[in-house]
Amino acid sequence: MKIRWWISAFAFAALLAGPALAQQASAPPAPPPAYGPPITLEQAKKVMAAAEAEAKKAPFPVAIYIVEPSGEMVMMERMDNTQYGSVALAQKKAETAAMFKRPSQALEDRVQDKVYLLTLGAPTVVGGGLPIMEHGKIIGAIGVSGSPGSAQDGQVAKAGIEALNKK
Numbered sequence: 001m002k003i004r005w006w007i008s009a010f011a012f013a014a015l016l017a018g019p020a021l022a023q024q025a026s027a028p029p030a031p032p033p034a035y036g037p038p039i040t041l042e043q044a045k046k047v048m049a050a051a052e053a054e055a056k057k058a059p060f061p062v063a064i065y066i067v068e069p070s071g072e073m074v075m076m077e078r079m080d081n082t083q084y085g086s087v088a089l090a091q092k093k094a095e096t097a098a099m100f101k102r103p104s105q106a107l108e109d110r111v112q113d114k115v116y117l118l119t120l121g122a123p124t125v126v127g128g129g130l131p132i133m134e135h136g137k138i139i140g141a142i143g144v145s146g147s148p149g150s151a152q153d154g155q156v157a158k159a160g161i162e163a164l165n166k167k
Contacts, residue, residue: 032101036137038068043164044075047132047142050163054156055079055147062146062156065090069138071098079146086146093129093153094143101138104129105154128153132161 039047044066055062056079063086066075071094078087096104105127127150129143142160144153 033131033133034137035069035101036134036139038070039066039074039132039134039140041074043132043134044140047160047164048075048077049160051142051144051156051160052077052079054159055144058147058152058156060147060152060156062144062153063087063090064156064160065094065143066132066140067091067094067098067143068140069098071095071141074140082146089124089126089145090128090143092124092143093126093145094141095129096124096141097129097131097143098138098141101131103127103131103154104143105150108150126150128157130154130157130161132164134164 047066048064051064055064061079061082063078063082064076065073065087068074073091076087076091093104096107100107104124107125108127110125124143128145128147129141131138132140132142142157144156147153147156
């Protein structure tokens, strides 16, 4: 399953690189941040609690998925009354943010109306997945799904990350 995901990820990366190669020469984009040590369970609990609190304020019944940089799960929560499909979607959003070192919304913005080109094994190009950073390095990612739109999912994820960064 992971090999198929990597093949799909490579094909998707090639799809994103195509337009960049066709553009005129300009300043090279900044390299993505490096990976750091994996998020700890204590850190994941802090992110999860803040994300859940944000979702309850809305109120949105959501699934929240936290992964380490490899995309492997550290923690998952499905709030009461969350649609079951949101669990898998939250997982894919978190994996995508971790493995591509950028918010899943950035990939959604790149493909826009070309989503039909993607298959189930491809990266998820829907907002709501964010890398979790510490000291400028990616230590994991969070994916949220279940709210009325990806912007709201992103807000829940962002609230979780902001709690981690508060000292």
